[in-house]
Amino acid sequence: xYTCKDAINLLLNFLDGEMTPEESRHLKEHLSGCAxxxxxxxxxxxxxxxxxxxxxxxxxxxxxxxxxxYLRARIKSAS
Amino acid sequence: xxxxxxxxxxxxxxxxxxxxxQAGDISAFEALxxxxxxxxxxxxxxxxxxxxxxxxxTQDTFLSAYQHLKDFRGxxxxxxxVHRIAANNALMRLRHRRVVQAAEEEIQGPEFTERGSLxxxxxxxxxxxxxxxILDAELGRAIQGAADRLPEGYRxxxxxxxxxxxxxxxxxxxxxxxxPAIKSRLHRARLxxxxxxxxxxxxxxxGG
Numbered sequence: 001x002y003t004c005k006d007a008i009n010l011l012l013n014f015l016d017g018e019m020t021p022e023e024s025r026h027l028k029e030h031l032s033g034c035a036x037x038x039x040x041x042x043x044x045x046x047x048x049x050x051x052x053x054x055x056x057x058x059x060x061x062x063x064x065x066x067x068x069x070y071l072r073a074r075i076k077s078a079s
Numbered sequence: 080x081x082x083x084x085x086x087x088x089x090x091x092x093x094x095x096x097x098x099x100x101q102a103g104d105i106s107a108f109e110a111l112x113x114x115x116x117x118x119x120x121x122x123x124x125x126x127x128x129x130x131x132x133x134x135x136x137t138q139d140t141f142l143s144a145y146q147h148l149k150d151f152r153g154x155x156x157x158x159x160x161v162h163r164i165a166a167n168n169a170l171m172r173l174r175h176r177r178v179v180q181a182a183e184e185e186i187q188g189p190e191f192t193e194r195g196s197l198x199x200x201x202x203x204x205x206x207x208x209x210x211x212x213i214l215d216a217e218l219g220r221a222i223q224g225a226a227d228r229l230p231e232g233y234r235x236x237x238x239x240x241x242x243x244x245x246x247x248x249x250x251x252x253x254x255x256x257x258x259p260a261i262k263s264r265l266h267r268a269r270l271x272x273x274x275x276x277x278x279x280x281x282x283x284x285x286g287g
Binding site: 004005008013036039044048051054066067 | 116117125137141191194197214219242
């Protein structure tokens with residue numbers, strides 16, 4: 001019988017769909033009797049999406065202007 | 080569904096721009112730069128945490144893309160190709176820098192009892208509220224702070240996989256690490272970030 005720790009250790013493989021049939025059976029067994037781990041799984045699954053949104057960055061206008069200028073100069077001098 | 084389609088449309092537009100740029104049309108290359116600069120800059124800024132480095136690496140990345148444009152075969156999307164060049168450049172920059180690293184033991188994660196049960200049960204399932212359209216600014220800062228506290232190798236893997244969307248194979252190629260090592264770090268990074276988000280959602284209910 002899996003403990004919470006065993007189950008949580010497998011979550012990445014579970015979400016990647018990369019578990020052995022045996023691991024999959026043990027995990028399902030554990031989750032069916034452990035509500036906290038079901039909540040944990042849901043929040044673990046939601047984490048990457050939230051993080052992606054939190055880490056979004058836009059290039060400031062002055063930096064993009066410099067980039068264009070830089071590339072034009074370099075491309076011109078190379079051709 | 081509509082996202083996937085627009086993604087395909089973008090790729091098709093890129094393919095046409097690449098073909099024109101390969102034939103010497105500089106304005107087509109500039110259009111590619113304009114379409115991808117935010118993502119490339121974002122990646123390099125997140126990885127290096129320096130605006131100056133990010134601006135410089137972005138320049139190098141697009142210049143290098145231009146110089147190697149003739150070798151680009153178009154079997155991969157232009158976006159993922161420049162992304163990998165940028166990731167490579169950012170990693171090289173990081174490896175040359177001496178950064179005070181957080182120790183691995185300091186990575187936060189769930190705590191377990193001796194018998195392997197969760198020591199603290201999640202107080203609430205916030206996965207649904209996380210789907211809201213607007214990300215709470217304070218939550219954003221909490222996540223950025225938690226990502227900053229990750230040791231560099233963990234942070235890199237998290238950024239490349241969960242933020243930039245590279246595959247494990249691509250990350251292995253860029254970092255030189257094995258896929259099992261990458262997965263193990265990604266898992267620990269996600270646990271730490273999940274913990275930070277959990278603390279954010281529970282800070283209001285902690286006292287009561």
